[in-house]
Amino acid sequence: MKRFTLILLLLVPLSVSAQTAKIKIDVDRTIGEIDPKIYGVFMEPINFSGARIGLPDSAFFSTLYGPLYNPSSPLADENGFRKDYIEAMKELKITNMRWPGGNFVMGYDWKDGIGPKKERPVKINLAWGGMETNQVGTDEWIALNKSIGSENIICVNLGLGTIMDAAYWVEYCNYKKGTYYSDLREKNGHPEPYNVKIWDLGNEVDGEPWELGYKNADDYVKVAREAAKAMRSVDNSIKLVASGSSYYESTGLWVDRNWKVLTGLGDIVDYISIHRYWEQSDDYYAFMGQSAVDFEEKINVTSSLIYAAKAMKNIKKPIYIAVDEWGAFGRNFLAVLPIAQCFNSFIRNAEIVKMANFTLLTSLLQEDRNKGAFKTPLFHVFKLFSNNCRGYSVDTYVECDTFNTENYKGILYLDVTTVYSKETNTLFINVVNRHKEKSITAEIINNYLFGGEAEAKIINSDSLDETFSFERQEEYIPLTKEIKTNENKMSFTFPAHSFTQIKANVIKK
DSSP, X not given: OOHHHHHHHHHOOGGGSSOEEEEEEEEEEXXXXXXXXXXXXXXXXXXXXXXXXXXOTTOEEESSBTTTBOTTSTTBOTTSBBHHHHHHHHHTTOOEEEESOSGGGGGOOGGGGSSOGGGSOOEEOXXXXXXXXXXXXXXXXXXXXXXXXXXXXXXXXXXXXOHHHHHHHHHHHHOOSSSHHHHHHHHTTOOSOOOOOXXXXXXXXXXXXXXXXXXXXXXXXXXXXXXXXXXXXXOTTOEEEEEOOOOOSSTTHHHHHHHHHHHHHTTTOSEEEEEEEOOOOSSHHIIIIIHHHHHHXXXXXXXXXXHHHHHHHTOOSOOEEEEEEEEOOOSSGGGTHHHHHHHHHHHHTTTTEEEEEEEOGXXXXXXXXXXXXXXXXXXHHHHHHHHHOOSEEEEEEEEOOEEOOSSOOOEESEEEEEEEETTTTEEEEEEEEOOSSOOEEEEEEESSEEOSOEEEEEEOOSOSSOOOOGGGGGGGSOEEEEEOEETTEEEEEEOTTEEEEEEEEEEOO
């Protein structure tokens, strides 16, 4: 990304814009309060060969051991975790971390990861291959969350594991003292209970082709109900997440499965999880637009199923969506704009999406094997949302040109959400211009007066496919631009393939 290119884009005359547009904001029409738990991360020990990152296949890497947990690193803290990653997560104000899987957990025995490290067994990572040393277990994961200031979310093994294993894990973490596993926690140096409040009932249990311990919907509901019963017998205050859809290849089956999970478990769970990764495509507009519609479709359909299941089963308590694995793959700018669009989807559905976990914690920085970790535009996009968008999602109407893909018609070039902070009377307007080549000038109209100048933070690149580099990290910092306001209006030109966040104060009558 080159700053001079950004400046030229911001100064282009209106005549070369793709079109003019309108963004209408109604602060009085609240969609829902944004739950800070949407700014969570997901982490698991994934092993992979060097071929996946352009190195010899004989090389072997882990997402956990080395990049994040590395006691021999000069950057390691007292628990063996790298302080540069911890400080980055603090800067992002990460609220929670879901662990230890992922596919990994469905073949994992949590008891292998406690006690003296030299006595922990080395086992095969059944999900990903390679060896699992168990040097990072329950106590270490919880220490990492404490260092970050984030909440623990534990996913239990309802694949190859047993219901009693899940109940004992709750006992180890949450029971005060006087039982076998609570006393074992004290023996391991942690006398006070961890009080982990959110527990996942398995991971991607619908993933028949890849998941260890796959269960059809009926079998999963039976096991999950009994596990919930046993786990809450240990600690009745915990909140539970049902394992919803992750396998979408068979048309319609994911909808049926979510329906069975909701009608079978809706009375005892607090969330249903859905997993969705941004679909890849060589066609820019299919990638940028079709994938966006697909991502939000998964939220909207599941939301409708929740309301229908609650009505059918006369369930009065809330059930929310946890998108507890999501992300886009790539090491260039093309993979960045989907992150902003996913956050816009969460904000647009703030009344029902109350937790989300980005895959993976270590993906929020990029690692140069010789020079260290650095912040890319992905980090900065995430930060603009996680640091600023913590109020209420408010109604935002967009008029602009559209484009078509093979599966969907009339996709807006501008993807827009607005967040309002009641405490500071501040708006944050999040705009993705999905047009590949042209800027779009928009008139922004608010139902209250704007108070003084607004400020735009722009994240853009002159290249969509250039790999991010350590040497250019300073260029990835968002560009700041002041915007003149006129009573309840302002105008701004959004560069092609860009993300912009506008901060504006409002005067409520």
